[in-house]
Amino acid sequence: MSSVQNLLLESLLGTKHVDNAAIIKIHARTVLVSSPGFNISPSDIRVLVNGFSKNPVQVRRDGLYFREKDYKCVRADERSLYAKKRIMLAVHFDQPGGPENLYLKEVAKPEPGPGEVLLKVAASALNRADVLQRWGQYSPPPGASNILGLEASGHVVTVGPGCQGPWKAGHSAMALLAGGGQAEYVTVPEGHLMPVPKGLTLIQAAAIPEAWLTAFQLLHVIGQVKAGETVLIHAGSSGVGTAAVQLARQAGAIPLVTAGSLDKIKAVEKLGAAAGFNYKEGDFSAATLEFTKGAGANVILDCVGGSYWEKNVACLALDGRWVLYGLLGGAEVHGELLSKLLTKRGSLLTSLLRSRDKKYKAELVAAFTQQILPHFAQDEPGSLRPVVDTVFPLKQVAEAHVYMEQNKNLGKIVLEVTPVP
């Protein structure tokens, strides 16, 4: 590193006073940095500028050009430019692997593009997808942020060009994301934002978008559930499961659940499940057939897959819809799945929300906002409510991942990004 860069790092970037800001004055043929006494000749300008950032910038006769993505120009005139580096803290990992790989890193702060809104994140909930992505088993869809986090709540900071929706700076909102929520700021297409239901905190709001939109989509768009039908919901105590039980009840259907402990089953029954079966201690398939007097479940919401296939098809009703949306129990199937499914005239349907296109998600968000959000309320009988198990500060993201991988949560794990009153 050259002496000029050293000078710069020590005098400017290193001082708490300017803290990630750069002040460069161009006067005559001399470049002055913020602290008096550091006069640097024009031939050193390029070295100086490179000292601010590893990213390429241009030096022209009329001034210094910083990449918009990395620096925000706070003030500029003919002689000087004051640029503040755009940074934020985000959950990061350098290598795929265990939770110990997670840490908070300073990264570039995003800027809203056309039709996008910049949200200052208050909270973001954890999903199994985050765990899989950390293990290197689930890449973000093309164009999505590499930062973890499929949902967030917070406040609108700025609105990008061409936005036509109702969002203004200061509005509180919750967002469905393809990634990027576990950071201080995130950009989101305006159509993927929803208002925070009255009476709900931003912590509760962060627990809604991914889990509830998934459950809504599985039940209504994919599973086409009807009043009076029986819906078997696996992992009933999961984020998605606790939402699906409430939505199935709301649709007039009869939700049954599977879960791995009596405590979880009791809690989900309080949310509206008609019955719950501990899959570790008994045969949920036989229990479902017994409950339905042999008819079976009209719809099965299945995030388990491989290990459940035979029991699923055995308790599927004639003309039933088996909706596969996760593979917690593996992806391998050995046996006569096709003939058993055919005998039931069953439909095997699959769904992934994250990789859907922006238009599909915007339509889903609009339908959910109109049909379901009005039914969220605090402590009103029969109202919908997000189930928050635990809140971790963002810096404890690794502990939050461990907690989820140990299947301890009943409902959602929320990461508090900025302190929520």
Ligand SMILES: NC(=O)c1ccc[n+]([C@@H]2O[C@H](COP(=O)([O-])OP(=O)(O)OC[C@H]3O[C@@H](n4cnc5c(N)ncnc54)[C@H](OP(=O)(O)O)[C@@H]3O)[C@@H](O)[C@H]2O)c1
């Ligand atoms: N396709 C989509 O669009 C989409 C969207 C969101 C989520 N998902 C999927 O939905 C599932 C739930 O996600 P989430 O974030 O809501 O999960 P979560 O809150 O972490 O809950 C998952 C629960 O599943 C149960 N479980 C774990 N491994 C199991 C196994 N091998 N067999 C049976 N049960 C098992 C555990 O509860 P017990 O104690 O009861 O075992 C665990 O607590 C995940 O598979 C996720 O990938 C899919």
